[in-house]
Amino acid sequence: MMKKEKKPFEELKLILADIDGTLVNEPREMMPYTSEVIKYLHDKKGVLFGIASGRPGDELSATIAGYDLGFEPEFLIGMNGGEIIDTKTNQETVCYPLEPETIKEILELMQDFTYANPVIYQDHQLVCAWIDELVETSCQHASKKARVVKDRSEYWDKPTGKIMLRTPAAELCVEMEEFAKKHPSTKYTAFRTQPTLLEFQDPRANKGAALMSLSSQYNIPVQTIAAFGDASNDNEMLAESGLGVCMINGLDDTKACADELTKHDNNCDGMVRYIVDRFPELFDEFNVKAPELPAQSIEREEWI
Numbered sequence: 001m002m003k004k005e006k007k008p009f010e011e012l013k014l015i016l017a018d019i020d021g022t023l024v025n026e027p028r029e030m031m032p033y034t035s036e037v038i039k040y041l042h043d044k045k046g047v048l049f050g051i052a053s054g055r056p057g058d059e060l061s062a063t064i065a066g067y068d069l070g071f072e073p074e075f076l077i078g079m080n081g082g083e084i085i086d087t088k089t090n091q092e093t094v095c096y097p098l099e100p101e102t103i104k105e106i107l108e109l110m111q112d113f114t115y116a117n118p119v120i121y122q123d124h125q126l127v128c129a130w131i132d133e134l135v136e137t138s139c140q141h142a143s144k145k146a147r148v149v150k151d152r153s154e155y156w157d158k159p160t161g162k163i164m165l166r167t168p169a170a171e172l173c174v175e176m177e178e179f180a181k182k183h184p185s186t187k188y189t190a191f192r193t194q195p196t197l198l199e200f201q202d203p204r205a206n207k208g209a210a211l212m213s214l215s216s217q218y219n220i221p222v223q224t225i226a227a228f229g230d231a232s233n234d235n236e237m238l239a240e241s242g243l244g245v246c247m248i249n250g251l252d253d254t255k256a257c258a259d260e261l262t263k264h265d266n267n268c269d270g271m272v273r274y275i276v277d278r279f280p281e282l283f284d285e286f287n288v289k290a291p292e293l294p295a296q297s298i299e300r301e302e303w304i
Helices: 019-023 032-045 059-064 100-109 133-142 152-155 170-182 208-215 232-240 252-257 270-278
Strands: 016-019 048-052 073-076 083-084 091-094 115-121 125-128 145-148 163-168 189-194 198-200 223-231 243-246
Touching: 016 019, 016 073, 016 208, 019 223, 032 048, 032 270, 048 208, 059 073, 059 083, 083 208, 100 152, 100 163, 115 133, 125 133, 133 145, 133 163, 170 189, 170 198, 189 232, 208 223, 208 232, 208 243, 223 232, 223 270, 232 243, 232 252, 243 252
Parallel strands: 016 048, 016 223, 048 073, 125 145, 223 243
Antiparallel strands: 073 083, 083 091, 115 125, 115 163, 163 198, 189 198
């Protein structure tokens, strides 16, 4: 997907932000300056705020609660656009889950990649073929327990938002992605969201489609929505938004979908530094000084 032509951006009414690699730093912490800028825009300038993540919706509220924002974001987009939650009304919309026969087809397609551990979210658990360090780390971050399947048919017991294939090394994940792209389908799409994680999802369920749904349902013009991301699952969102911004630490294909890039990475408050520079008229009453930048921008060693 390449950058599309857009109408001129208008005023800033809604910010949609990816989490890992965008909103938070590498240890998955929201930095104080980022928090202060977002709180100021929300509380003083009335700018709405939303999260757009690959994580399921049941994780997002707890995750955001730990960020000390002082408010709950108006919108939570989970499962790469497969779930949309209005936090004010608690209305949740589930969009285009993978059907059981599609899950089975995906696993049969990828069955020769025996090093890949299939993982799905089911009944608030991580369901997998085996438990290893990668799964244990995911459980810790997600505050979930893992369950090993007794039979592979358990993967396609019921519809699910997405299926993830975890690999022990990044080059193996690249190999799987290349193979999946040589076997396209109208029923699913494959993309990497971490160096060792390949995800399969219905192509109609993406962050860009969720953005357009929010715009229509809540009468928020697209030209007033700024979106921030860093990885391939953000591409559609950056393309559809009025202003799509990719982090300087982002992937090349995501940068190609963006209108602009941040000057600084996610370890240096890159998202909010961009906002302060891009919309100076909104910060006439803001008196929090940005922290000093390191002598050299920190290189992002891995995706999280």
